[in-house]
Amino acid sequence: MARSRNTQGGLVASVAPVVAVIEASVDAPAQQDEAAAQAEADRVAKVTQLGASLSIKRREWILYRRSTGIEQEWDEDDEAYEGVDAASKAESAAMRTRLPGQAMPKVEGEVRSTVVLNITKPYVNAFASKIINMRLSLADRAWAFEPTPIPQLKEDAKTKGHLSLVKDGQPILVNDNGQQRPATVADLAKRDMEKALDRAGKAQKRVDDWLKQAKWVAEARRAVDDIARIGTGVLKGPYPEKCVYTSYQDGELVRTEVIEPRSKRISARNLFPDPACGEDIHNGDGIFEYDEITAKGLRELKETPELGYIASEIDAVLTEGPRAADVEYDPRKKVDPAQKNKPFGIWYYTGNLDKADLEAAGCECPDDHASVSAIVTMVNDHVIRASRNPLDNGKFGYDVAPCSRREGFWAGIGIARDLRTPQRMVTGAVRAMNENLGLSAKPMIAMMQGLLVPMDGNTSLYGGKMFIIPKGVDVAEAQKAIFSIQIDSRVQECLSTIQFALKIAEDVTGLPMILQGQQGKAPDILGVVEILDQNASVVAQRAANMYDDNLLEPHIGRYYDWLMQYGPNDEEKGDYTIVIMAPPDITADAKALQMMGQLGQNKAARVDPAKLFAEVAKSQRFDPTRIQYTDDEWERVEKQGGPQDPRIEVAQIRADAEAKVVAAETASRERIAKLESDTAEVVASINERLQSTQLTSEERQTLAKIKATLAGKAMDVNAQKEITRDNQLLDLHKHNTGTLAKDVITKPAVEPPGRAEPGQAYAQ
Numbered sequence: 001m002a003r004s005r006n007t008q009g010g011l012v013a014s015v016a017p018v019v020a021v022i023e024a025s026v027d028a029p030a031q032q033d034e035a036a037a038q039a040e041a042d043r044v045a046k047v048t049q050l051g052a053s054l055s056i057k058r059r060e061w062i063l064y065r066r067s068t069g070i071e072q073e074w075d076e077d078d079e080a081y082e083g084v085d086a087a088s089k090a091e092s093a094a095m096r097t098r099l100p101g102q103a104m105p106k107v108e109g110e111v112r113s114t115v116v117l118n119i120t121k122p123y124v125n126a127f128a129s130k131i132i133n134m135r136l137s138l139a140d141r142a143w144a145f146e147p148t149p150i151p152q153l154k155e156d157a158k159t160k161g162h163l164s165l166v167k168d169g170q171p172i173l174v175n176d177n178g179q180q181r182p183a184t185v186a187d188l189a190k191r192d193m194e195k196a197l198d199r200a201g202k203a204q205k206r207v208d209d210w211l212k213q214a215k216w217v218a219e220a221r222r223a224v225d226d227i228a229r230i231g232t233g234v235l236k237g238p239y240p241e242k243c244v245y246t247s248y249q250d251g252e253l254v255r256t257e258v259i260e261p262r263s264k265r266i267s268a269r270n271l272f273p274d275p276a277c278g279e280d281i282h283n284g285d286g287i288f289e290y291d292e293i294t295a296k297g298l299r300e301l302k303e304t305p306e307l308g309y310i311a312s313e314i315d316a317v318l319t320e321g322p323r324a325a326d327v328e329y330d331p332r333k334k335v336d337p338a339q340k341n342k343p344f345g346i347w348y349y350t351g352n353l354d355k356a357d358l359e360a361a362g363c364e365c366p367d368d369h370a371s372v373s374a375i376v377t378m379v380n381d382h383v384i385r386a387s388r389n390p391l392d393n394g395k396f397g398y399d400v401a402p403c404s405r406r407e408g409f410w411a412g413i414g415i416a417r418d419l420r421t422p423q424r425m426v427t428g429a430v431r432a433m434n435e436n437l438g439l440s441a442k443p444m445i446a447m448m449q450g451l452l453v454p455m456d457g458n459t460s461l462y463g464g465k466m467f468i469i470p471k472g473v474d475v476a477e478a479q480k481a482i483f484s485i486q487i488d489s490r491v492q493e494c495l496s497t498i499q500f501a502l503k504i505a506e507d508v509t510g511l512p513m514i515l516q517g518q519q520g521k522a523p524d525i526l527g528v529v530e531i532l533d534q535n536a537s538v539v540a541q542r543a544a545n546m547y548d549d550n551l552l553e554p555h556i557g558r559y560y561d562w563l564m565q566y567g568p569n570d571e572e573k574g575d576y577t578i579v580i581m582a583p584p585d586i587t588a589d590a591k592a593l594q595m596m597g598q599l600g601q602n603k604a605a606r607v608d609p610a611k612l613f614a615e616v617a618k619s620q621r622f623d624p625t626r627i628q629y630t631d632d633e634w635e636r637v638e639k640q641g642g643p644q645d646p647r648i649e650v651a652q653i654r655a656d657a658e659a660k661v662v663a664a665e666t667a668s669r670e671r672i673a674k675l676e677s678d679t680a681e682v683v684a685s686i687n688e689r690l691q692s693t694q695l696t697s698e699e700r701q702t703l704a705k706i707k708a709t710l711a712g713k714a715m716d717v718n719a720q721k722e723i724t725r726d727n728q729l730l731d732l733h734k735h736n737t738g739t740l741a742k743d744v745i746t747k748p749a750v751e752p753p754g755r756a757e758p759g760q761a762y763a764q
Helices: 002-067 072-080 089-097 118-133 151-159 185-213 216-230 295-302 311-320 355-360 418-441 475-479 492-509 528-564 586-599 608-618 631-639 645-689 699-738
Strands: 143-147 173-176 177-181 232-249 252-266 270-275 284-293 344-354 371-379 382-388 397-401 405-406 407-411 444-447 482-485 578-579
Touching: 002 072, 002 270, 002 284, 002 311, 002 344, 002 355, 002 371, 072 118, 072 216, 072 418, 118 216, 118 270, 118 492, 118 528, 143 185, 143 528, 173 578, 185 216, 185 344, 185 528, 185 586, 216 232, 216 252, 216 397, 216 528, 232 528, 295 311, 295 382, 295 699, 311 382, 355 371, 355 382, 371 528, 397 405, 397 407, 405 418, 405 528, 528 578
Parallel strands: none
Antiparallel strands: 143 578, 173 177, 232 252, 232 397, 270 284, 284 344, 344 371, 371 382, 405 407, 444 482
């Protein structure tokens, strides 16, 4: 029994470790699930915390911008552009909301004029057109890439240009006009610069192609319209966008998907930079952009988790419904009915964020960074996506260009704001004139009580109205019972005020009305319009410079960064600088080019005819690329020997003309010789008949007349021979002098051989 107990104890001791392993293996999945659940809870908590912190920042920035009063100014500028003010706002709103066929509501009380003579819109449009013509006209770029100069290389080329380059103890040879000579440092500098220029040209072509695909010119024009109207234009980009290109190849429809940079104009109202940024939005810690999206759009984003959208957060947003971003959210409150039927507000934040928060939102971050420049997408207070900034340098993808600077603030002052005072003066004068005209057009009627009694009991006047003279009232007094009161219209005074306000509008904008198609009082003297245009160009050129410095150059600079980072061809990459061309003066350029065109014919001037032609075409607002050879076409022309020398072409024309004259002379000579031969045969036959004794006297007379007629025809043929020869010589002469034969010879009495032109006669 003792052995048996010992055996049982040994069995128990041996089984215990196995049971412990089994129990541990059973508890492992539960522990793993619990750890995974805790990790997911931590991740969701971090995402929620990130959304809450960004929501607080967003609300503060929204309220700060509202407190500056800039939004009210934008509203006033937009209303001025549309011709609406406080007096006409209600009427304008009623007209916009009125259904077709519905009558306008009647106005109770005193009726005042609400007419607005809108002078703001034409000035704003003229100013915007001026900048567009300077910077965005034709197909010409206002920018270019140039290779960054290497000072040391240039210095070596100057000081050591005579030294030969050696490799493996042997001088490096170069081909110079068909002869071999040792290469110098100057040759090396020239080779490197030519290579850099070639790369810069390829890079410029690539960026130009991206901009055209993005319809950048159209978006930039919209931004310029904002600059002129509210004083602030915003352009976003480059940002990545999936583009689908369709082509037909080898009998099949082929669709290609690529990621390319894009640009677009956004409203300044949708931009909320850091309040501490000052005049430059890039000095702030971040920037918010507002846009709108429908519930359908959110559900479509939810179905694309491969793009990084968080489905659980989108579900929470759809459950909450649309909410305003400028108020603090309380989950215990119901959805605001005013917001329920509106689209969702979607926000894009660009700025530096903690690496842990971004990774919790599904963003992959580099290991060696504690904070990363990222773009976070939010709806309500929920982060639905987080991604790294597409540009490694962390630049914000927005550019803001003001019309006129506003001290200490990023938004500028536009033409509509400058015109606020003259617009109010014009509006007040026009309304006063209209109201006075309404009073003066129909005289006021006064009636002495008791002298006349209307038969119908109504005191209103109309044609054929009858009155009763009460008993005891003298007729003479009754005739004076009704008299009129005339109100002065004051039209001239109002018109003088309007003209004064228009003069102020020209002064504050620098845009004379004559440049908007109105002659005005400008004298019709040569050069006056050009002077006015140049004076107006100074103001617009200042705004164009602001556009270059604040929008064009930084925007193209980010496309340069994109090319360096994502460019598909290494041959396009290098070290380049962005060169902004100065805004051209079209009038001055046209006159200067006319003078330089003749000087450029001298070879010593080293003028490229193709470039000269292009500049002349641009000065006339014509796109030269519409009629110039493309690169491929010009290459084919050069392979065929190039265009023919004009002197050779003239010589060929002259030789062809001489050959035609000789051929025509030969044909004419043969035709006249045949005619002479036929005439001689007829005359000989007639002479033979005349010698016959069998002819009657009448027949002899007839034959004599025929013979005389043939003699006259022979004289005509000789005259034709001389005239034809003279005409042929003169036609040959016209190739040298440009003078036609018909202009220098007398019309012949007889027609030359051949046929006249259709519808004409040689006698003409």
